[in-house]
Amino acid sequence: MNPPLLRRARAPLGAALLALTAGCAVGPNYHRPAAPTPERFKEAEGWKPAEPREAASGSDWWSVYGDATLDELEKQIDVSNQTLRAAEANWRQAVALVSQTRAGLLPTVGVSASATRSGGPGGRATAGTTGTTGTTTSHPLNQFELAGNASWEFDIWGKIRRQLEGAKASAQASEADLAAARLSAQATLASDYIELRIADEQRHLLEETVDAFKRSLQITENQYHVGVVAKADVITAQTQLGGAQSQLIAVGVTRATLEHAIAVLIGKAPADFALAPATLGAAVPVLPAGIPSALLERRPDVAAAERQMAAANAQVGVAIAGYFPNLTLSGTYGFASEVVSGLVRAPNNFWSLGAAASDTLIDFGARGAQVRGARAAYDATVAGYRQTVLVAFQQVEDDLATLRILEQQHDVQDETVKSANLAVQLALNQYRAGTVAYTSVVTAQTVALGDAQTLLGIRQSRLVASVQLIQALGGGWDATTLGKKNGTAATLAESARP
DSSP: OOHHHHHHHHHHHHHHHHHHHTOOOOSOOOOOOOOOOOSSOGGGTTOOOSSBOOOOTTSOGGGGGOOHHHHHHHHHHHHHOHHHHHHHHHHHHHHHHHHHHHHTTSOEEEEEEEEEEEOSTTOEEEOGGGOOEEEEOSSOEEEEEEEEEEEEEEOTTSHHHHHHHHHHHHHHHHHHHHHHHHHHHHHHHHHHHHHHHHHHHHHHHHHHHHHHHHHHHHHHHHHHHTTSSOHHHHHHHHHHHHHHHHHHHHHHHHHHHHHHHHHHHTTOOGGGOOOOOOOOOSOOOBOOOOOHHHHHHHOHHHHHHHHHHHHHHHHHHHHHHTTSOEEEEEEEEEEEESSSTTOSSGGGEEEEEEEEEEOOSOOTTHHHHHHHHHHHHHHHHHHHHHHHHHHHHHHHHHHHHHHHHHHHHHHHHHHHHHHHHHHHHHHHHHHHHTSSOHHHHHHHHHHHHHHHHHHHHHHHHHHHHHHHHHHHTTTTOOGGGTTSTTSHHHHHHHHHOO
C-alpha cells in the first residue's frame, strides 16, 4: 500500500475506531438486589456459650478443637480430595473462558501463503488476490502469494463487553463454589472424625460395662452355688452380659464405616488408612455468631448466588445487543508473483481494506424472545439468591438453637448419669446382702448404661452442631478474596502444581 495514502487514512480511521469503541454497552447495569437481612439472630439471645472460642490467628477453623490428628487430616483435604480437585479444575476452565472472551475485543491477525502451478490449452493463469487474469497459454505458470490479513468486529453496542462481564462473574461464582466445596469437605471430615471418636468412647464405655456385667455374673454364680439365689438369676446375668457384648461388637460397624469415609475424603483407599482409637477433649467450642449482615460476605454459597445474578444480568445486555447491527473491518496486505525470487518487493504488493455491516430486519420475534428469556433467567437468579440468603440465616439459627438446647440437656443428663451409677452401686450392695432380687440390679444397670449412652449421644450432637455452626458462618471465608492471589482458588491451584 502507498505509504502517503496510509498516513492520510490513519488519522480519520483512528478517530473513528476510538469513537466506535467508546460507545456504552446496551442493557441494564448490575446492582445487587436487596435480600431479607434481620438485625439480630433470634436464637442467640439470652445464651452465652460457656467457652466461646475462635481459631487462633493464622490458623484454620478446626484448630478450635485442639486435636492434632484432626489438624493433620484437614490439611490433606486441599492436597488429595478429588471432589475439590474437580471443583478447582472447573474454576480454571471458567477463568480460561474469561481470557477467551476478552480476546474478542481485539483484532484477529493472520498470515497466509500459497503456491500454485497451472497450465494447459484451456487453462487461464490467475493472479489470485490481485484480481488480474492472464492470457490463455499452454505453458505452465507459477503463482506465489504471501499475505497478512486482519479483521476486527467493533463492540459498538457492548455485546462482547457484556459477555466479558458475564464471564468474569461466572468465574467468580465458580471460585465461590470451590470455596463452598472446600468448606463442605472440611466440615464433613470434622463431623466424621468427631463421630468416630465418639464411637471410640462408646466402645470404651461398653468394654467397661461388659467387665462390670462379668463381675455381676460372677457374684450371681457364687451365690447360686451356695444356694442363695435361683438359677434364673444366673441366666438373667448371662443374658445381660451377652446383650452388652453384642452392642460392643456392633460399634465396630459404625467405626469402620466412618474410618472409610475419612480415607476417601483425604484421597486415600480405605485399605491404606487407619486411625488408632483415641478420645476427644471435653470442651465444645462455639464460634461467636456475629451480626447477620456480615453473614452475606462470609458464606461462599451466598457469594456464588450473587455472582450468578451478575452473570445473568450481563446476558440481558447480550440479548439486547442482538437488536443492533454488527460492524466488521477487514484488511489484507501481501505480495504476489510468478517467481519466488524477489516475491517480497514493492512492485508485487497488493492490499485491500473493507468494512461489512449486517443486521436482521425480520426475525418474527426471535430477538424479543431472547431478551424476555434472559430477563426471566435473571429474575430466577434473584429469587435463588434471596432463597440462599434465607437458608443461610435458617441454618445459623438452627445451629444456635441446637447448641443452646443441647447444652441444657447435657447438664441435666450428666446429673442423671451420676444418679444412675449411684443406683447401680446401691442395688449391688443390697443384692449381696440379700435384701433385693437380682432384677433390681439388672434394672439399675440397664438404666445406667442407657443414660451413659444418651450422654455420649448428646455430646456427639453438640460437637457436630458446633461444626455445622462454623460451616454455616462460612468457616472464616471472606467474599472479598474472590479473584485475589490469596483467595481459595489461587491457593488450591498452587497446591495442585507438581
